[in-house]
Amino acid sequence: MLEKRTFYGYISAIIILFAIWHLVAVILDLPIIPQPFMVLDNLTAIFIDEIAIHGLYSIWRIIAGVFLAIIVGVPIGVLMGYFDKFDRFLAPIIYLTYPIPKIALLPILMLLCGLGEMSKIIMIFLIIVFQVVVSVRDGIRSIPKEIYYPLYSLGANFMDIFKEVLFNASMPNFLTSIRIALATSISVLFFTETFGSQYGMGYFIMDAWLRVNYLEMYSGIIVLSFIGLILFVFTDFLEKKICRWQYK
Amino acid sequence: MIEIKDLSVTYHSNKEFYKVFTDINLTIPTGSTCALIGPSGSGKSTILKALAGIITDFEGSIAINDVPLSPTMQTIGFIPQNYGLLPWKNVYENICLGVKIKNKKVKIDKNAVKSIMHNLGIAGLEHRYPNELSGGQQQRVSLARSFLLKPDLLLMDEPFSALDAITREEIQDAFLILWKRYSPLTVLVTHYVEEAVYLGQKIVILSTNPRRISKVIDNPIFGVKNIRKQKEFFELCSTIRNFIKEDWTTC
Ligand SMILES: Nc1ncnc2c1ncn2[C@@H]1O[C@H](COP(=O)(O)OP(=O)(O)O)[C@@H](O)[C@H]1O
Ligand SMILES: [Mg+2]
Numbered sequence: 337m338l339e340k341r342t343f344y345g346y347i348s349a350i351i352i353l354f355a356i357w358h359l360v361a362v363i364l365d366l367p368i369i370p371q372p373f374m375v376l377d378n379l380t381a382i383f384i385d386e387i388a389i390h391g392l393y394s395i396w397r398i399i400a401g402v403f404l405a406i407i408v409g410v411p412i413g414v415l416m417g418y419f420d421k422f423d424r425f426l427a428p429i430i431y432l433t434y435p436i437p438k439i440a441l442l443p444i445l446m447l448l449c450g451l452g453e454m455s456k457i458i459m460i461f462l463i464i465v466f467q468v469v470v471s472v473r474d475g476i477r478s479i480p481k482e483i484y485y486p487l488y489s490l491g492a493n494f495m496d497i498f499k500e501v502l503f504n505a506s507m508p509n510f511l512t513s514i515r516i517a518l519a520t521s522i523s524v525l526f527f528t529e530t531f532g533s534q535y536g537m538g539y540f541i542m543d544a545w546l547r548v549n550y551l552e553m554y555s556g557i558i559v560l561s562f563i564g565l566i567l568f569v570f571t572d573f574l575e576k577k578i579c580r581w582q583y584k
Numbered sequence: 585m586i587e588i589k590d591l592s593v594t595y596h597s598n599k600e601f602y603k604v605f606t607d608i609n610l611t612i613p614t615g616s617t618c619a620l621i622g623p624s625g626s627g628k629s630t631i632l633k634a635l636a637g638i639i640t641d642f643e644g645s646i647a648i649n650d651v652p653l654s655p656t657m658q659t660i661g662f663i664p665q666n667y668g669l670l671p672w673k674n675v676y677e678n679i680c681l682g683v684k685i686k687n688k689k690v691k692i693d694k695n696a697v698k699s700i701m702h703n704l705g706i707a708g709l710e711h712r713y714p715n716e717l718s719g720g721q722q723q724r725v726s727l728a729r730s731f732l733l734k735p736d737l738l739l740m741d742e743p744f745s746a747l748d749a750i751t752r753e754e755i756q757d758a759f760l761i762l763w764k765r766y767s768p769l770t771v772l773v774t775h776y777v778e779e780a781v782y783l784g785q786k787i788v789i790l791s792t793n794p795r796r797i798s799k800v801i802d803n804p805i806f807g808v809k810n811i812r813k814q815k816e817f818f819e820l821c822s823t824i825r826n827f828i829k830e831d832w833t834t835c
Contacts, residue, residue, distance in 0.1 A: 485662055486661075487681075489661070490660065491660075
């Protein structure tokens with residue numbers, strides 16, 4: 337999945353980050369900044385029994401939210417990009433709602449959908465779906481008209497055009513938007529998981545903090561970061577695979 | 585046979601109407617080629633787009649063997665100026681794309697693809713992407729796609745103009761060899777007199793101001809072997825060039 341060189345790049349980056357952390361911890365010598373080795377000890381001790389379940393909940397929420405955003409956002413983006421009529425109608429709506437800080441809607445969402453899974457997943461969905469719509473639309477709009485001509489002259493229908501052109505042409509933009517949106521959605525997820533839930537990395541980290549168990553809190557932060565990293569690397573991998581034609 | 589009767593195309597952009605030309609009339613027999621030659625802006629691409637079914641709201645009529653032109657009823661191969669390859673498909677997929685869209689149920693004949701690729705000198709490039717190919721190779725892929733279709737009508741918009749002189753002649757030859765085998769009715773647009781004389785059985789000269797067909801020449805030396813090096817070829821080229829010189833400047 338990773339090339340050897342990138343792999344070594346990641347390893348050395350991790351070592352450097354831990355070295356800085358260690359230095360800061362030694363110099364400041366505060367309980368709120370424990371040394372990395374102690375955290376790693378703690379992490380290996382409690383990962384399977386205590387953290388894994390929270391990690392799985394967080395991953396599930398992110399994936400469900402992203403999945404929903406794709407299911408809804410891609411068709412809308414495709415229609416807006418390809419048919420001017422859709423764009424004229426929907427663009428104002430999208431542009432007016434895009435800048436609303438979705439996180440501010442969380443209280444409303446929690447009242448409407450309860451404190452459970454639904455409100456968390458919909459929150460992630462709301463944050464990602466706009467970026468998906470706009471990026472897919474822009475990707476399709478940047479296709480030169482001439483690309484379609486040979487297909488039109490073959491009597492291609494909309495499904496053909498979608499399969500052969502629109503899907504592929506919007507992929508690079510789409511994956512970039514997912515990658516950017518993932519970073520936001522992890523922060524948001526953390527926030528939503530501090531409400532009304534017994535599971536999720538957000539809950540685990542805040543709970544450890546309230547119990548003044550800093551080692552566990554840091555273990556949780558490392559795991560949450562790692563989840564983000566995995567999702568990032570996976571998006572990269574998809575991009576290299578699906579959009580291979582771009583890099584040639 | 586393709587029959588173009590009283591063709592007029594009007595573009596409308598930003599509420600402005602812009603009539604490109606009026607009443608183009610032209611008949612081209614089955615199994616022949618026709619070269620449209622004209623200065624830039626004379627409407628060559630517009631005629632071709634109408635023939636390709638890309639521009640549909642034209643006035644007048646276009647019929648192939650007495651059936652009104654329709655991209656779904658007839659098989660039309662269209663090669664745009666930039667070859668029209670999809671950058672995300674490799675050479676093999678690009679070649680098969682035409683057949684795939686036209687006959688969704690028909691399985692692609694791998695041997696036919698192979699032999700066409702071989703004839704066009706692009707065997708072995710199956711897995712490359714278009715941006716890993718030279719312009720000449722891209723054009724050959726585009727030709728392979730169109731010939732695999734066995735089209736009722738093959739349309740090419742300045743197909744060889746972006747290529748260097750030597751590559752252009754090589755591909756013109758490759759085209760002609762393939763064309764002689766399948767003989768699809770072909771309309772090609774060019775602004776090179778030599779190309780029109782070499783590839784056009786019928787040569788149609790367009791002019792601007794007003795945009796119209798100013799002359800149709802039946803080319804007696806089309807398809808003659810090694811014609812490019814012979815006296816008749818130069819003579820016809822210079823006749824046409826002299827005609828064009830007057831035609832394109834006096835108006
Ligand atoms: N989409 C369009 N909208 C408006 N005018 C156009 C459009 N396409 C071409 N034209 C105009 O039509 C005329 C003929 O263009 P074209 O057919 O491309 O000529 P050629 O291919 O011979 O250079 C030109 O004056 C051009 O500006
Ligand atoms: Mg043109």
